[in-house]
Amino acid sequence: MTEQPQTFRIAAVPADGVGIEVVEAGRAVLEAIAGAASGRFAFAWQDFPWGSEYYANHGRMMAEDGLDQLKDFDAIYFGAVGWPTVPDHVSLWGLRLKICQSFDQWANIRPVEFLPGIQSPLRKADTTDLNWVVVRENSEGEYAGFGGRNFAGRGPGGEVAVQSAVFTEAGCERIIRFAFDLARGRAHKKVSSVTKSNAQQYGMVLWDDVFARVATDYPDVETESVLVDAMSAKFVLRPEDLSVVVASNLNADILSDLGSALAGSLGLAASANLNPERRFPSMFEPVHGSAPDIAGQGVCNPVGAIGSAALMLDHFGLHDEAKRVHRAIEATTGSGIRTRDVGGTATTREVTAAIIDNLAG
Structure with a gap:
């Protein structure tokens, strides 16, 4: 009898600015990891269009029943929140902090890692x-x-x-x-x-x-x-x-x-907002902000978001896969493929593609 793959349901909330770009990058890496897993596990994604643009159209940062929509997912993959048209305390409390506090994500871990090739x-x-x-x-x-x-x-x-x-x-x-x-x-x-x-x-x-x-x-x-x-x-x-x-x-x-x-850069920093008792989904996000000055240009650093995806894999018990992502990040930065915030010239997609190529290493 063929064993059914374990499917992890993930709510994607890219939110604002470069959050959209880095969540796309992280999803690509996670799908590559799943694709190489010989059917052991898979990801089922659902997108939520919440953030400052949603606020402009609805007067709130997320749907009124947004927490109910999120509560049964295995994890939340978050981008970044904030835009010049919305006061920062409104955007933060209306979305990110609302999720963190309502889901009692009381443990936030932020590794400080010095990567090869990063000055x-x-x-x-x-x-x-x-x-x-x-x-x-x-x-x-x-x-x-x-x-x-x-x-x-x-x-x-x-x-x-x-x-x-x-x-x-x-x-x-x-x-x-x-x-x-x-x-x-x-x-x-x-x-x-x-x-x-x-x-x-x-x-x-x-x-x-x-x-x-x-x-x-x-x-x-x-x-x-x-x-x-x-x-x-x-x-x-x-x-x-x-x-x-x-x-x-x-x-x-x-x-x-x-x-x-x-x-070397806030763009490198990963984080996890954990509900260790697993009564609610945990949320994984890069530390950096929405960076309106470079949003949409394809030059933002995806490493923080991809490192956060590795933390999600660890949370799911996929420790070997998480280590593979970390090794791929190190191989990529060590080979000189870096975005401009860390002294390189590569685009977001070029860094992401290199990390995916290095997953096999």
Whole structure:
């Protein structure tokens, strides 16, 4: 009896700008991987035309029942959100954050990888093997959305805005344990916790306390607690000492962008928004934005989106296939086929085609 292939249902949400181009690139790589799998698995795609153009036509970033439409998929493959015609906080909260928070995608992982053939602004990268991952608490903290704007009736200059960061013991513990579990699978078993608890004496001191308590359950993992300003310096001065860096929503967001810039470009950075319990689909997306200045020109870097596709493969348990994608990316950049943001002249499609050609390696 012939075994039926496993079919993974994926919701594609390219959204805005270069998101459309890089999602197309990632899909091509995933289809190539599936095509070489001898029928073991396949992907079934459904496209969702949400984003800033949808907002212009409907007054909202996604369909009113959009979450219901997405909830039964195995994964969401996301592009980028944002366009000059829509305020950034409207586009972000109306689509990406709406999905992340509604589906409790509380663990955001952002690997910082230094690829061959990519020149880093960090001189140490020329002689040192650097590789770490930023684990971001993705459901609360500074992006919880608590607060408001009041007293507008006082007249010009009288309005007051309150933005509250929310830290729960349960939220801190689950992301910290996630970071420790991840560290146990790495060559350098270390977790660096990042806060600003000297100035933020409530939420971030709670984080520090939970970190200290959870660490006692992982005696085999090295630990350190570092203030965010000191960690920013450490990313530049002592990156070889990093393995897993865990931080709150805002701090990890900023630090991961710094890490990507040190690796050579935000266009290289992959990420996964995970619901580890798998009660809802997880979402995979490049770190970069929608880049309106180059959208539609065919010159954007697809590596971040393709790396995110590899994270999706890992999430599906297709670990060998994920490694093949990583090796293909490395072979491509190492051979000098690069987009212009990393010093090359190749187009988006040329880089994608080279990665597909290198999958067999």
